[in-house]
Amino acid sequence: MCSPGRRRIWPAPSKAPRQCAARWPSRQDYDRALLPQPLAGPRQRRTPGGRFARILQSGHYILGANARDFEQALAHRLQRPKGVVALNSGTDALVLALRLLDLQPGDEVILPSYTFIACFEAVVRAGAVPVLCDSQADDFLASETEVSACIGPRTRAVMAVPLFGDASVIPSIAEDCRHRGIPLIEDVAQALGARARLQGQGWRAAGTLGDVATFSFYPTKTLGAPGDAGG
Numbered sequence: 001m002c003s004p005g006r007r008r009i010w011p012a013p014s015k016a017p018r019q020c021a022a023r024w025p026s027r028q029d030y031d032r033a034l035l036p037q038p039l040a041g042p043r044q045r046r047t048p049g050g051r052f053a054r055i056l057q058s059g060h061y062i063l064g065a066n067a068r069d070f071e072q073a074l075a076h077r078l079q080r081p082k083g084v085v086a087l088n089s090g091t092d093a094l095v096l097a098l099r100l101l102d103l104q105p106g107d108e109v110i111l112p113s114y115t116f117i118a119c120f121e122a123v124v125r126a127g128a129v130p131v132l133c134d135s136q137a138d139d140f141l142a143s144e145t146e147v148s149a150c151i152g153p154r155t156r157a158v159m160a161v162p163l164f165g166d167a168s169v170i171p172s173i174a175e176d177c178r179h180r181g182i183p184l185i186e187d188v189a190q191a192l193g194a195r196a197r198l199q200g201q202g203w204r205a206a207g208t209l210g211d212v213a214t215f216s217f218y219p220t221k222t223l224g225a226p227g228d229a230g231g
């Protein structure tokens with residue numbers, strides 16, 4: 001800013017004529033800054049960044065056509081004919097998946113001891129008893145061996161959690177659950193995009209191996225939303 005009237009002593013002012021580069025913003029400057037600016041022109045709108053900008057500009061962040069498009073795209077990608085439902089968080093997706101099972105007090109749900117706290121919390125919120133099975137020492141995942149060791153007469157569901165994008169343990173857990181008639185919930189919060197090999201059936205996407213799958217789109221996840229989201 002220029003402050004006419006005050007003399008600078010050090011460093012010595014240059015001999016060149018002084019030019020005032022900055023000025024206090026005027027009322028019009030503020031008004032102009034507050035006007036909505038176009039975030040993307042028609043060409044950029046076709047790029048992923050432009051599409052994102054268009055959604056921001058529309059103000060339709062929750063539900064509506066954008067969420068519907070996403071549900072359809074994910075259902076198509078996962079080839080889930082029963083579809084995908086966009087929710088507010090991965091934690092609530094787990095609670096809703098468990099509530100579908102009409103759990104009664106004393107019913108048990110098996111889940112890995114090494115997982116995110118939301119898995120445990122969701123079982124408690126759904127009114128069931130969490131039974132923690134061991135996780136393997138080398139990859140920290142609970143495999144079919146650890147899960148089946150905990151199955152008992154009160155087991156009503158198994159929650160399998162492919163952590164760190166590693167879904168390799170899911171096919172054998174799914175096979176065992178199918179064999180015993182126990183519903184399998186896949187918590188794919190950390191493994192959207194991962195695949196697992198099924199014996200004799202090639203590769204299948206994580207989230208398509210159990211009876212119901214839940215995802216998280218928290219910003220740190222494999223696909224993150226700005227804010228919180230899940231499905």
Ligand SMILES: Cc1ncc(COP(=O)(O)O)c(C=O)c1O
Nearest residue numbers: 089090091116118189216218230
């Ligand atoms: C394995 C696992 N399950 C569930 C969740 C909960 O997801 P959200 O943060 O969207 O509630 C997380 C999130 O960190 C997770 O890592």
